[in-house]
Amino acid sequence: GEEVAQTPKHLVRGEGQKAKLYCAPIKGHSYVFWYQQVLKNEFKFLISFQNENVFDETGMPKERFSAKCLPNSPCSLEIQATKLEDSAVYFCASSQTPGNQPQHFGDGTRLSIL
Amino acid sequence: RKEVEQDPGPFNVPEGATVAFNCTYSNSASQSFFWYRQDCRKEPKLLMSVYSSGNEDGRFTAQLNRASQYISLLIRDSKLSDSATYLCVVLVGFGNEKLTFGTGTRLTIIP
Numbered sequence: 001g002e003e004v005a006q007t008p009k010h011l012v013r014g015e016g017q018k019a020k021l022y023c024a025p026i027k028g029h030s031y032v033f034w035y036q037q038v039l040k041n042e043f044k045f046l047i048s049f050q051n052e053n054v055f056d057e058t059g060m061p062k063e064r065f066s067a068k069c070l071p072n073s074p075c076s077l078e079i080q081a082t083k084l085e086d087s088a089v090y091f092c093a094s095s096q097t098p099g100n101q102p103q104h105f106g107d108g109t110r111l112s113i114l
Numbered sequence: 115r116k117e118v119e120q121d122p123g124p125f126n127v128p129e130g131a132t133v134a135f136n137c138t139y140s141n142s143a144s145q146s147f148f149w150y151r152q153d154c155r156k157e158p159k160l161l162m163s164v165y166s167s168g169n170e171d172g173r174f175t176a177q178l179n180r181a182s183q184y185i186s187l188l189i190r191d192s193k194l195s196d197s198a199t200y201l202c203v204v205l206v207g208f209g210n211e212k213l214t215f216g217t218g219t220r221l222t223i224i225p
Binding site for chain 2: 031033035037042043045048055056058059089091093095098099102103104105106107108110
């Protein structure tokens with residue numbers, strides 16, 4: 001598609017439950033990025049993919065967070081055993097060649113942990 | 115020190131006024147620079163890329179000073195629809211392709 005599509009828009013989970021978020025990048029974009037936005041507009045980079053390969057995972061919490069981009073499927077970000085502090089908006093972005101081209105963002109998934 | 119620093123504001127300016135935002139970045143190896151705007155916790159949208167020679171897009175002018183590691187955004191003849199949070203965003207490049215965001219500057223245009 002011509003937009004980054006993220007689902008669901010909102011996700012509510014009880015503490016300790018699993019949460020899974022999805023992202024379909026713009027057609028033709030080979031790079032996918034996940035960012036977490038918590039209060040006060042602070043964006044935190046989580047992980048990036050080049051096609052189905054992890055490109056940079058330096059922002060991923062070592063435990064509980066995992067992500068995949070498989071061929072012919074939306075990319076996914078999964079959080080196991082969610083904690084209250086995981087409440088945030090999770091944005092996915094895609095790009096052709098990120099060094100030269102800007103990243104385009106999806107609408108985000110608002111995750112609320114109760 | 116944060117990698118990208120912005121004045122958080124808020125800036126409250128009357129319609130028609132000119133407003134300027136500043137941003138500094140700490141990594142001298144940074145290669146690409148952008149201004150994004152974000153409305154009410156929606157997704158960030160690219161406003162403009164910032165080039166070394168400076169660039170203009172309608173009422174918006176962006177400047178980059180690599181020596182001072184300083185980026186600016188000027189909005190002329192501000193309109194109510196300009197009310198948003200403006201995010202200064204930097205990309206290091208050369209294998210480090212993640213975006214690094216400033217905390218944003220909140221702008222409200224007053225009728």
